[in-house]
Amino acid sequence: MDVRLTTEQRELREAAARLADDLGPGSVIDLDDADRAARLEKAVAATGWRSLRSDGASGVEVALVVEEFARGLVDVPFLGPVLADDLQARSGAAVESVALAVGGEAVDARGLSAALRLVDNRVETTGVGEPVFGIDLTRTNAAVTDPVTAVGELAADAAQRWQALALVVTTADILGAARGAHALACDYAKVRTQYGKTIGSFQAVAHLLAESLALIEGSVSILRYAAWAVDELDPAEALRAGRFAKVYTERAARTICETSIQVHGGIGNTWECLAHVFLRRALTSGALFPVSLEEIDLGLS
């Protein structure tokens, strides 16, 4: 038993973090900066990370990149294409760089014109139409359109494994967003002064931020197992690990993001503060492949 990240995994995580820090939006205004977004798109495309799965990367590696991208609010499609890539690799469908469709929506589909979708165990390609309403300011969903074409079939095991990966990837996105919100709040608590002191020196503020950090550490631990399980345990077990990780991390992230808003005071309730952008992203990934507490079975491993 040794659950440390390997050197390669740590390097991958650092590379993803650097890219996100350099080209992700550093402010709400940056979200509208088309030049920046274009440079980000070019950089992400150049990494080849959207096809991590078909290039043989494990669930752990995919989760690390997704987490760092969410932390840096990377606002070009990633989570969707990565899951579509896994679906494509599993089904042998010959399509490239497409969005992922779930039900009637292509998710995380900004700028993409085709999608892959899993219906029961059938893999289909679909068209991508007009954007639909979404609360996320960093990613856009669009309506699924014709033509819909069946391109492959997954064995039940493969479909379950893909679902486990979907839980892991959305959980990693939630965790990354929560970490971003927490870092924002910690930075603010170190500079904002009231009563002649930084607000971080007030215990009531400091303790909220300390609790958030503990929630982050717990989420890292439970997610790492689920990410490893995608490829290493049998599919039902992997799916179960994904459910536990998602339920825990989703609850944690909501608290962490709400704390970030609270620590920012009035500014935290304004559109211009990034705290709500993290919250919206975490909520969106929570609602994609949702897991409820009622689905948690009690036969603990």
Place this chain on the structure above:
Amino acid sequence: MDFRDSPEEAAFRTRLQDWLAENAKNFPTSGDEYWAKAAQWHQALYSGGFFGTSWPKAYGGQELPPVYDVIVDEELARAGAPARPSLGYLVIGLGRHGSEELRQRFLPGMINGTERWCQGFSEPGAGSDLASLTTTATLEGDHYVLNGHKIWTSYSDDADWCLVLARTDPDAPRHKGISGFIVNMHQPGIEQRPLPMISGVTKEFGQVLFDGATVPADQMVGAPGEGWKLAMTVVSHEREPSTLGFTARYGKTVRNLAARLDGEPSESLRWAAVQTEMLRLHVRRRLSEQLDGLSHGPDGSLDKLLMTWVEQSVGHASLDAGGTRDAELLGTYLYSRSQSVMGGTSQIQKNIIATRIIGLQA
């Protein structure tokens, strides 16, 4: 990265399972009955080769990687056996700050369980603010004379030895005038007063009054005035869930609660299950990180806080499952309240996390 057992770990686990099938049934797991046989349990576990596995061979350990403790905790919980005795923080404290003579004299007995230990840090006037302690140790020839009042001293009435913090230099700044001692508990000048807990358990902790008790000067741990460093080592290691060894037991409690259920599990029980699973995996990650030789300074406070939340969520689930009608369930609930106090309160852990990890101003 691998969450599974290596072949050596798997063999160790099998040996432990076989051993437990023979031995576990002889030892009660909770309440005063547990404490009555705690020494025998410790010795049996050690003799079987399942305790102190990560500690140096020179003192009776096996120098195995720290992850073996996870295996022990899991199998003990699975077998319904008592928990692994928790004294890693004393071993580490003495190992890091004691002279080689003291280590050779005291560590083997501490590890193999033939000598029982307690920790005399807290006082009625010095809890969170430990540096305000007022117990004094005054040098008289070749020994020190102790006067003062310790409280919440777990297991003190069964202990042979107590690691005592006392003030040796009343004129020094408060952190600098404290020294650590290994005090023999079998002597006149020491009075014990048990303190029943809210759960009704009477053996858990007590008060210890020193009135002219003595300790040889060469049983000081470290140099005069170095007691605070010793204290910091001990309390920071006391905060790691891996040291406490209780984590696997939460899962067992959740499974027991689930098994006695008629209808749908309550929300609190499901949430306890999720949190318990988190902690199981968190301990694995932390112990794996120790393979890098990371020493857990302030990070232990994160672990302690997580563990406290888990224990108290299991406590709430126990209460919801019928704690007002069932003494054992109530006991689980009431005992869980002490987790956010012992080993440094949750507020103190959050102070440490905020200032030493996040870097907020105190």
